[in-house]
Amino acid sequence: MSDDPEATIAVDRLWKVFGPRAQRVPGSPLADLSAAELREKAGCLVALRDISFEVARNEVFVVMGLSGSGKSTLVRCLTRLVEPTSGEVRIDGEPVGAMSAKRLRDLRRHRVAMVFQHFGLLPHRRVLDNVAYGLEIQGAGRAERHRRAAEMLELVGLTGHERQLPEQLSGGMQQRVGLARALATDPEVLLFDEPFSALDPLIRRDMQAEVRRLHAEVGKTMLFITHDLAEALTLGDRIAVLRDGELVQVGTPEQLVGAPADDYVADFVRDVPRADVLTLRWIVRPPTAGEEHEDTPLPHDTVIRDAVSRVLTAGRPIPVTEDGRSIGVVDAERLLPALLGHRRQVPV
Incomplete structure (x- = not known):
């Protein structure tokens, strides 16, 4: 994991195993067993398995x-x-252990x-x-x-x-x-x-x-x-x-x-209304050659739901910008599937 100096909490490869001789489980072949197999072979229960985050x-x-x-x-x-x-757990860089x-x-x-x-x-x-x-x-x-x-x-x-x-x-x-x-x-x-x-x-x-x-x-x-x-x-x-x-x-x-x-x-997340969470960056598309679009752009971090009125009443695609540069356009054809909850994987 990264050593981010701004991290208040840093958790690095944390394990918690309950049972006899629990210390032998992390890093051993026992760690690869299913929960049922581990209980049978070692009498142990893995509560946390190799957890890392900041x-x-x-x-x-x-x-x-x-x-x-x-x-x-x-x-x-x-x-x-x-x-x-x-x-290891570190708080403000200090190892708690x-x-x-x-x-x-x-x-x-x-x-x-x-x-x-x-x-x-x-x-x-x-x-x-x-x-x-x-x-x-x-x-x-x-x-x-x-x-x-x-x-x-x-x-x-x-x-x-x-x-x-x-x-x-x-x-x-x-x-x-x-x-x-x-x-x-x-x-x-x-x-x-x-x-x-x-x-x-x-x-x-x-x-x-x-x-x-x-x-x-x-x-x-x-x-x-x-x-x-x-x-x-x-x-x-x-x-x-x-x-x-x-x-x-x-x-x-x-x-x-x-x-x-x-x-x-x-x-x-299946039942989460995507238009209430996702932003326009998830539904932008490249403009096509010679395509006319609106002059006033929308910021990329506009929540889709908040852009509905503007997009649906526009006669042309609307540019989407990030840090002052265009990253594509959005139109009703791109917006409606998100409103209807259709899933489309988009790279983060």
Whole structure:
């Protein structure tokens, strides 16, 4: 994998094997066995198999897969809540596996925060003290941690609820408290392990919008675990698809929908409205000799759905440009198949 100096998280050939003498599996003939054969021969289960990827600074990186694909194991390996069997995780270039116990505590308390599916709020503490808990662990004084907690509650829209107990809040409000608590320590990285999967659909959409808003306001590198494709497409700058512990594809939402790596990913994205995700670069064609076209071009990153009115009412093809240069033209004949959901593989 590349050593990108801008990568906040770098995962290199990561394995997690459960079972006796798990360390003998990576790099050995046992690694080539099917899951059933490995259980029979070695009594082991491979949860993560040779995983490599990088997460850029301030990127929202989504890991998506079905139940049992290894998503939660992966996110826990990043801070050694689950100890990897082999491979390396680096955060800001520092190998997590080489950290002392003290350094690892510092990583978890100051640099990385987690938001879980089950909110993990302290039921006997009021909202303000729940949000301030991480700061208390860090040794911050009462006045300082309450000031910071109040700021975070305002950020997530919960001003006025400081004195309530968690049980007095709705599920969505409790998850906002969890978000505020994670943000209060000003971590470099936020790890989300299916945080909204227990919420009602409407509240879930609200929380997804909240994450997008918070990311726009405070930045942060975010790694988000989900089994829900719509959630992944909504949140992710890039998406990694896991299947049975293996990394199937990493790409932008547009790349997954427009050029799925295999039938597994294609089945995942089959019902996604392509015109809502793909941009004009996927449907441009070269102009034909002597062909007249519109004078005003469209940018290549225009979402197809947003270009419908212009393309369908134009009497001629419309140029598509990237960085000021023409990359082709688009017309109704190229646009309509995308609107109707017809698949056409286009090189990325």
